[in-house]
Amino acid sequence: xxxxxxxxxxxxxxxxxxxxxxxxxxxxxxxxxxxxxxxxxxxxxxxxxxxxxxxxxxxxxxxxxxxxxxxxxxxxxxxxxxxxxxxxxxxxxxxxxxxxxxxxxxxxxxxxxxxxxxxxxxxxxxxxxxxxxxxxxxxxxxxxxxxxxxxxxxxxxxxxxxxxxxxxxxxxxxxxxxxxxxxxxxxxxxxxxxxxxxxxxxxxxxxxxxxxxxxxxxxxxxxxxxxxxxx
Ligand code: ZN
Numbered sequence: 001x002x003x004x005x006x007x008x009x010x011x012x013x014x015x016x017x018x019x020x021x022x023x024x025x026x027x028x029x030x031x032x033x034x035x036x037x038x039x040x041x042x043x044x045x046x047x048x049x050x051x052x053x054x055x056x057x058x059x060x061x062x063x064x065x066x067x068x069x070x071x072x073x074x075x076x077x078x079x080x081x082x083x084x085x086x087x088x089x090x091x092x093x094x095x096x097x098x099x100x101x102x103x104x105x106x107x108x109x110x111x112x113x114x115x116x117x118x119x120x121x122x123x124x125x126x127x128x129x130x131x132x133x134x135x136x137x138x139x140x141x142x143x144x145x146x147x148x149x150x151x152x153x154x155x156x157x158x159x160x161x162x163x164x165x166x167x168x169x170x171x172x173x174x175x176x177x178x179x180x181x182x183x184x185x186x187x188x189x190x191x192x193x194x195x196x197x198x199x200x201x202x203x204x205x206x207x208x209x210x211x212x213x214x215x216x217x218x219x220x221x222x223x224x225x226x227x228x229x230x231x
Contacts, residue, residue: 001191004173010176012206013186020203030054030144032111033062034060035059036097037078038078042093057103110143117134151200152172163191171198173187184228
C-alpha cells in the first residue's frame with residue numbers, strides 16, 4: 001500500500017507521486033487528508049484521487065473549506081488560501097469532501113490525519129514523546145498520521161527507528177504538497193503488508209510550476225515561495 005498525506009492542492013507533486021506509485025505497482029493508496037488548501041489545483045487534486053479510487057480521510061484544511069469556522073485558528077496565509085479554495089470547489093467535490101471519514105481502519109492499519117483519539121480536534125504528534133499517549137487509542141500494529149508535514153517513525157518502545165514486525169508504531173509519512181522539514185521534495189510512505197517493510201519515499205517534482213500557479217491564481221506569493229524551501 002502507499003500512504004500519501006497533505007497534498008494541499010499541489011497537482012505537480014501529486015502527479016509525480018502517482019508516477020512513482022505506478023512504477024512500484026502499488027495495490028492500494030490511502031490518503032491521510034488535507035487534499036486541498038494552500039495550492040492552486042484543489043479540484044484537480046480531488047479528481048485525481050477519485051479517478052484512482054484512493055481511500056481518503058478528512059483533514060483540517062478540507063474541513064475548513066467546507067466550514068470556514070474551522071479556519072478561525074489558521075494564520076492569515078492559511079485563511080486566505082482556505083477562502084480562495086472554498087470559492088473554487090465544485091459542488092460535486094464539496095459533496096465528496098463532506099463524506100470523508102475521520103478514521104479508516106483497513107489492511108491491519110489505522111489511518112488518521114491528526115491523532116487517533118479525537119481526530120476532529122486536530123492535535124499534533126511531532127515527537128516520540130507525544131506519540132506515547134496515543135498508542136492506547138488504536139488496536140492495529142501501525143497508525144499512519146499526517147498533519148505536521150514532517151515525517152517520522154515513532155515506536156511504542158521508544159527505541160526502534162525502523163519498522164519491525166511485532167512492535168507498534170505511529171508513522172508520519174510527511175507531506176506530498178507542502179513539506180515542512182526543510183527539504184522541498186515530496187514525501188510519502190510505501191508499506192509492504194506481506195514483508196512488513198516500510199519505505200519512506202522522497203522525490204523531486206516540478207516545484208517551479210506549482211509555485212508559479214500559486215502566484216498566478218492570486219494566492220499569497222509566500223505560499224509559493226515556501227514550497228522552494230520546504231518550510
Ligand atoms: Zn496539512
